Amino acid sequence: MENNLPRRREAAGLSQGELAEAVGVTRQTINAIERERYDPSLELAFKLAAHFECHIEDIFQPEENND
Amino acid sequence: MFDNIVSETGDPGRARRLYYRSVYAIAGVAIVGLLAGMATGRELIGTSIYCVGVWLGGGISFLAPKLTDVPLQDERDTDLYNRASGLTLGVLFVGGLSIIPVIYVLEAAGRIETPPEVNGAIFLASGLFLMWGVSYGIVKRR
Numbered sequence: 001m002e003n004n005l006p007r008r009r010e011a012a013g014l015s016q017g018e019l020a021e022a023v024g025v026t027r028q029t030i031n032a033i034e035r036e037r038y039d040p041s042l043e044l045a046f047k048l049a050a051h052f053e054c055h056i057e058d059i060f061q062p063e064e065n066n067d
Numbered sequence: 068m069f070d071n072i073v074s075e076t077g078d079p080g081r082a083r084r085l086y087y088r089s090v091y092a093i094a095g096v097a098i099v100g101l102l103a104g105m106a107t108g109r110e111l112i113g114t115s116i117y118c119v120g121v122w123l124g125g126g127i128s129f130l131a132p133k134l135t136d137v138p139l140q141d142e143r144d145t146d147l148y149n150r151a152s153g154l155t156l157g158v159l160f161v162g163g164l165s166i167i168p169v170i171y172v173l174e175a176a177g178r179i180e181t182p183p184e185v186n187g188a189i190f191l192a193s194g195l196f197l198m199w200g201v202s203y204g205i206v207k208r209r
Contacts, residue, residue, distance in 0.1 A: 021079055025141040032143055041142050 001039045003060045005030075008052050023047040069135040079137050086131055086139045093124035156199060163192050 009019050009030075016034070017027040025044060032038035040048065040060075049056045069082040097120020104113010132139045167189055173179045181189075 017078075017080065020138070024138055025143070026083060026138050027080060029141050029143040038143050038146065044142060 001060050002036060002063055003033065005048065005059055006034045008054075008059060009034075012052065019051070022051055069131065069137040069139065073137050082135075082137045083139050086127075090124050090128045093120050093127070097121050097124065156195075159192060159195065163196065167192070 009016070012019075014022070016030045020027040020030045023030075023044065024047070029038065029040075029044075033040055045056045045060060048059060052059065069086065072082040072085065073079050097117045100116030100120065101113045104110050104116065107113075170179070170181055170185070170189065174181050
C-alpha cells in the first residue's frame with residue numbers, strides 16, 4: 001500500500017512522534033507506515049484520515065492503481 | 068508510572084523503552100537464576116527465581132499496556148508477534164511433517180532406533196501442533 005503520509009505530516013508541521021501520540025500508536029509504527037513496510041489496520045487508517053481531515057483514499061492508495 | 072514519565076518528559080518513547088527493558092531485564096534475571104541454580108546445585112532456588120521472574124515479567128508485559136494510556140504496544144507489535152509466531156510454526160510444521168513420519172516408519176521397520184530425546188522432541192512438537200489446532204478452533208469461533 002502506497003501512501004503520502006510523510007508529505008501530509010510534514011505539511012502539518014508534525015514529527016512522527018507527535019503524529020503517533022495523536023493517533024495512539026508508537027513512533028516506530030508511523031515510521032513503518034511511512035516507509036511502506038507496514039499497512040495499518042482499518043481503524044488506524046480511519047484515525048489518520050480523521051486527523052488530517054480527509055478520506056482514507058486520500059492518504060492510502062493500492063499499488064496497482066498507481067502504475 | 069509510565070504516564071508520569073510521559074507527563075514529565077513528554078517522550079512516550081522513554082516510557083516504551085523502560086517497559087521493554089524492564090520486561091527483558093526481569094526475564095534475563097530469571098533465566099540466569101535458573102542456569103546459576105543448575106550450575107551450583109541449588110536447583111530449588113534457581114527454579115524459584117525463574118518462576119518469580121517469569122510470572123513477574125509476564126504480568127508486567129500483559130498488564131502494563133492495559134493500565135496506562137501510553138502506547139507501550141500497538142497493532143504493529145501484535146502484527147510482528149503474529150508473523151513471527153506464524154513463521155516459527157510454519158518451520159516446525161514443515162520440519163515435523165517431513166521428519167516425524169519418516170522416523171516412525173524407519174523405527175517401525177527396525178531400521179533405526181530413536182533415542183529418548185528424539186521421542187521427547189516428537190512428543191513436544193506433537194503437543195504444540197495439537198495446542199495450535201485447539202487455539203485455532205477457539206479463535207475461529209470467537
